[in-house]
Amino acid sequence: xxxxxxxxVDDTDLTSASEQYLSSLESKPPNNxxxxxxxxxxxxxxxxxxxxxxxxxxxxxxxxLLALHPPDDPTQVVALYLHExxxxxxxxxxxxSKSRNGLMLVQSxxxxxIVFLLSQVVERSSQEEVLFSLHPRTESCKLLWRDSQAxxxxxxxxxxxxCDSWSTRCYQLPVLDTxxxxxxxxxxxxxxxxxxDLCSSFSTEGFLGxxxxxxPSMVAVCRRFLQQQEEHRERLYEVEAPGGxxxxxxxxxxxxxxxxxxxxxxxxxxxSGEIQWNKGDDSSQKMQTYNCRLDLxxxxxxxxNIPLVIGSSEQQIKPCDPSQGGSSPSSKISGTGCRxxxxxxxxxxxxxxxxxxxxxxKRALKSKPSAEPRREKPEAEETQSAK
Numbered sequence: 001x002x003x004x005x006x007x008x009v010d011d012t013d014l015t016s017a018s019e020q021y022l023s024s025l026e027s028k029p030p031n032n033x034x035x036x037x038x039x040x041x042x043x044x045x046x047x048x049x050x051x052x053x054x055x056x057x058x059x060x061x062x063x064x065l066l067a068l069h070p071p072d073d074p075t076q077v078v079a080l081y082l083h084e085x086x087x088x089x090x091x092x093x094x095x096x097s098k099s100r101n102g103l104m105l106v107q108s109x110x111x112x113x114i115v116f117l118l119s120q121v122v123e124r125s126s127q128e129e130v131l132f133s134l135h136p137r138t139e140s141c142k143l144l145w146r147d148s149q150a151x152x153x154x155x156x157x158x159x160x161x162x163c164d165s166w167s168t169r170c171y172q173l174p175v176l177d178t179x180x181x182x183x184x185x186x187x188x189x190x191x192x193x194x195x196x197d198l199c200s201s202f203s204t205e206g207f208l209g210x211x212x213x214x215x216p217s218m219v220a221v222c223r224r225f226l227q228q229q230e231e232h233r234e235r236l237y238e239v240e241a242p243g244g245x246x247x248x249x250x251x252x253x254x255x256x257x258x259x260x261x262x263x264x265x266x267x268x269x270x271x272s273g274e275i276q277w278n279k280g281d282d283s284s285q286k287m288q289t290y291n292c293r294l295d296l297x298x299x300x301x302x303x304x305n306i307p308l309v310i311g312s313s314e315q316q317i318k319p320c321d322p323s324q325g326g327s328s329p330s331s332k333i334s335g336t337g338c339r340x341x342x343x344x345x346x347x348x349x350x351x352x353x354x355x356x357x358x359x360x361x362k363r364a365l366k367s368k369p370s371a372e373p374r375r376e377k378p379e380a381e382e383t384q385s386a387k
Contacts, residue, residue, distance in 0.1 A: 002091055002092070002094045003082045003083055003092050004110040005096050008108050011137070014055075014064070015063055015064045018052070018066045022050060022052070026047040030046055032044075035068055035079050043069070043070055045068065048071065049069055050068055051074055053066070054134065055112060055116055055134075056112075056137040057135060063137070065080055066081035077089055080092055082110070092114065093122070094148055096148065101145050102145060103145075103193070103194065103197050104143055104145060105140075106142060106153075114153075115155075118150065122182065132180075135155060135178075138161075139177075142154055144194070146185065151181060151185040151190070152185065152190055153180055154178060154179045154194045155177045156174055156176060156177060157177050157209075158171065159173050159205070171209075171243050172242050172243040172244050173239070175210065176195070176209065177211045191218075192224060195221060195225045196225065199232055199235070205235075207235055207248075208235050210222065210237070210238055210239065212238045212240045213238070214260065219251075222236065222251050234250070234252075236251045236252065237250055237251060
């Protein structure tokens with residue numbers, strides 16, 4: 001059995017067990033305990049080789065995990081301390097339960113640990129920045145299980161939930177905030193599966209959002225999805241928090257008008273995959289190797305020496321017309337996803353009035369007959385990140 005299959009623990013138990021174990025390590029002399037990270041390498045289990053990891057964003061009280069790292073590189077994760085023993089990262093992502101299959105709502109602390117590993121550890125290369133910010137403990141998310149292992153996840157900002165911890169602004173529609181599919185599992189349609197699941201999960205909502213800015217691969221996924229599901233073309237919007245009409249841009253309309261541009265051969269890149277981010281740079285709005293983390297090598301052994309930081313790619317996605325939905329350089333990004341708007345909107349109290357220019361896709365397309373959509377490789381995979 002794997003950690004996710006063992007009896008449930010709460011965050012208090014997890015933190016308490018971690019702190020007690022670390023205290024015992026610090027108080028006793030080295031006793032030559034080792035963790036076999038692979039057939040050819042092992043790491044000494046000492047207080048100097050163990051670090052605390054925070055599981056949730058701005059957590060009060062803190063929820064702590066213990067990570068074992070090589071003595072020469074504290075940014076790497078070799079194993080996690082769970083259920084009173086050390087587990088290699090690959091095993092923490094596995095399950096022995098046949099009932100875990102497809103997209104499943106995250107409910108337990110161990111499932112939250114898996115989301116943490118996917119977003120913070122597994123898809124990072126050495127010396128790279130983390131792709132996602134930590135998720136709040138209350139964030140709604142689903143894990144994608146396939147062949148007895150977790151291969152991806154997506155998170156949602158619910159309508160009415162707070163945009164951040166320092167204001168009273170609330171999201172005015174459900175927003176897809178982050179998406180990730182492990183690199184070895186990309187180009188199999190899982191991004192489309194997640195987008196379809198989002199739309200079916202909120203079937204009574206007239207409008208749904210995808211956190212801005214869209215990564216190039218997320219644009220490709222949305223394009224494919226909306227080509228197949230015409231009934232959702234007037235439902236999906238790229239949004240900035242809090243998601244009022246001034247912060248919405250119809251995705252299908254902008255695709256058809258060529259307002260999304262892919263940078264340096266993104267569609268032919270061998271690493272293009274599934275990710276949408278919630279992280280951005282206020283000054284340059286650079287897209288990093290988004291959450292649908294692109295082609296990473298599969299985790300085939302327990303030797304998962306994956307760094308705790310991720311490098312950014314120079315891929316960008318920009319509207320061709322800066323006046324269409326661009327954000328101010330001074331705008332901030334919330335700790336959990338969407339770019340903040342310049343002003344605050346209250347939660348909708350009724351059906352919104354749709355602005356005719358930006359929302360009526362058919363009329364806008366007729367009024368610009370010369371606009372040609374950008375062509376993307378049909379096989380381009382899915383990606384959207386949130387940080």
